[in-house]
Amino acid sequence: MTTAITKKVALIMGVANQRSIALSCMESFLQKGDWDVILTVQNEKARVKVQKIIEQTKYNKNSSSNRNGKILGVDICDVSDQMSTEKFFRESLQDTLHNYNDDDDNNNNNNNSSNEHRNLQAVIHSLAFAPELKNPLIETTREAYLEAHEISAYSLIQVARESIPYLQHGNNGIENSSSSTSSSLTTLSYLGAGRAIPGYNVMGPAKASLESIVRGLALELGQHSDHPIRVNAVRAGPIPTVSSKGGITGFERMRQDVQIRAPLGNVTSSQVAATVYHVAAEACGMTGQTIEVDGGYSIVAGPSS
Numbered sequence: 001m002t003t004a005i006t007k008k009v010a011l012i013m014g015v016a017n018q019r020s021i022a023l024s025c026m027e028s029f030l031q032k033g034d035w036d037v038i039l040t041v042q043n044e045k046a047r048v049k050v051q052k053i054i055e056q057t058k059y060n061k062n063s064s065s066n067r068n069g070k071i072l073g074v075d076i077c078d079v080s081d082q083m084s085t086e087k088f089f090r091e092s093l094q095d096t097l098h099n100y101n102d103d104d105d106n107n108n109n110n111n112n113s114s115n116e117h118r119n120l121q122a123v124i125h126s127l128a129f130a131p132e133l134k135n136p137l138i139e140t141t142r143e144a145y146l147e148a149h150e151i152s153a154y155s156l157i158q159v160a161r162e163s164i165p166y167l168q169h170g171n172n173g174i175e176n177s178s179s180s181t182s183s184s185l186t187t188l189s190y191l192g193a194g195r196a197i198p199g200y201n202v203m204g205p206a207k208a209s210l211e212s213i214v215r216g217l218a219l220e221l222g223q224h225s226d227h228p229i230r231v232n233a234v235r236a237g238p239i240p241t242v243s244s245k246g247g248i249t250g251f252e253r254m255r256q257d258v259q260i261r262a263p264l265g266n267v268t269s270s271q272v273a274a275t276v277y278h279v280a281a282e283a284c285g286m287t288g289q290t291i292e293v294d295g296g297y298s299i300v301a302g303p304s305s
């Protein structure tokens, strides 16, 4: 007799290279064993680079290890391009989930064993961009302001809208779930959303908008049919990546200040990813929240000792 098993899939958006927080998020899901992931990159150049990186890992699709989850695909999704975004969600993502389920059905039929299906259950939005980020806020042009907000904040609305049919495909509602999880969207933010931080410039208002979108979507998608979708943000402390190190003026000074003042000092990408996993996959009663993973920096005020 065939038993239906539903496996969970996380869509992780925003891998550029080895240092990307999204790559650590990928590992945090795959290590659990009961999650597979689909990754997105911005363009073909990044896709080639990321493919090479994952071929070196134990998580690639052809790996013989059964203990970890698998990377089901690396696809392009440029959120500044409506066509690219629609093509990814309406074609590539659908095909990847569909083909993988077919593969499983064939394998399982051959082995006369269980019947596995993969449902999208978590989306991690780990992407941002601001042109002219080195300009002080006062000198930010209208074009740069709009582009920063489009890519870093509005994209979460677009991603949420396109993800809904997949996230609700499975019976993932909190009440009904056998694994006490619900579908979720989780994004990455920074302290600069709520405080004026030197060098963060136009990204401050963009992250403030992103966090407000998190609350708005949490309200709307929590009430959505029988399958509520949770929406949360994780604020990471400063971590050296291409976007941060290359984009933010005074980034090293930010890290030095955290090292001196934060109770736990600077955080790693893996520490942030562990919380992203928890928020996305386990925190089934939490939505609309912004969680700090910053070594405690945000609780401290006054002169440093």
Ligand code: NAD
Binding pocket: 014, 015, 016, 017, 019, 020, 021, 022, 041, 042, 046, 077, 078, 079, 080, 081, 125, 126, 127, 128, 129, 151, 188, 189, 190, 191, 235, 236, 237, 238, 239, 240, 241, 242, 243, 244
């Ligand atoms: P990263 O450069 O590795 O990731 C940023 C990603 O955004 C890249 O993959 C890039 O391709 C993607 N991106 C930019 N424009 C895009 C577009 N038009 N379409 C699709 N993707 C696009 O840097 P990261 O530090 O890993 O950043 C990931 C997230 O974490 C961002 O939201 C960032 O603001 C946030 N964050 C980073 C830090 C930090 O210190 N590194 C701290 C707090 C929050």
